[in-house]
Amino acid sequence: MKKNVSSQTMDAALQTFLGNKPSTETLNPDTQPADTQEQQGKSNETVQEQAGEAVPEQTDETPQVVRRISGKQRRASLEEYKEAFLTVPAIEDRKPVFLSRSTRDALDRIVRMFGGRRMSVSGLVENIARQHLDTYGEDIEAWRKL
Template identity: 45%
Template sequence: MKEKNTNKEEATFLDAYLGETQPQRAEPSEQSVHAERASTPKRISAKMRRGTLEAYKQTFLVPAKLTDRRAVYLSRETQERADLVVRRLGDRGANLSSFVERIVRAHLEDYAEEIEEWRKL
């Protein structure tokens, strides 16, 4: 049985994820160009405001004590990519469950007003 060399693949993903390499860029579709013109973003993207690795760690990679937990399923690819980020960038005690918890909480906080408006429709 042939073993898969994941270290090279993980390093390539991490380099691309952290912006150390320039991934190929596709031409925007007509639909996405139209959508960009139609709406102006209300907030600065999380990527733009996170600034530094230390800020990213403090936001997403601090261990959280999860009580009253529930299972959440991810595709294998997503789980492996997220786990790579946690292992490579997180300090001792960082784990995938805390990472996902913090990402979901940040998303829900960022979109709280819109979600409330949409819920009322």
């Protein structure tokens, strides 16, 4: 029995799961205390430096426009997510992997909400691990040689 859930509800559930609870109001940077803005600027720079990304700073005072995401775009991104992570993988020579209860429960919610009938948490973890290895495999080999 599959529930018919709106894309807005699914997005909210996914955001809650990821720990990114959508705020009901957006703070204007001008209304924040100066030391808070300075701390946020430093933490953003640190995160960007750690990620190895060079992001140009905004030097002018023009406000950034926040664009709304349409329902069609959300559905498309959900389909991309399903295709990447919620397809049933063929797993041979299985080995156990241990997860904390909270992580297991969170992954189980995703599989129940968005996965197909034969999808499991093990399949989701397998897909996540494969995606990670595809993305970082060459870098890992280069780092191993350092």
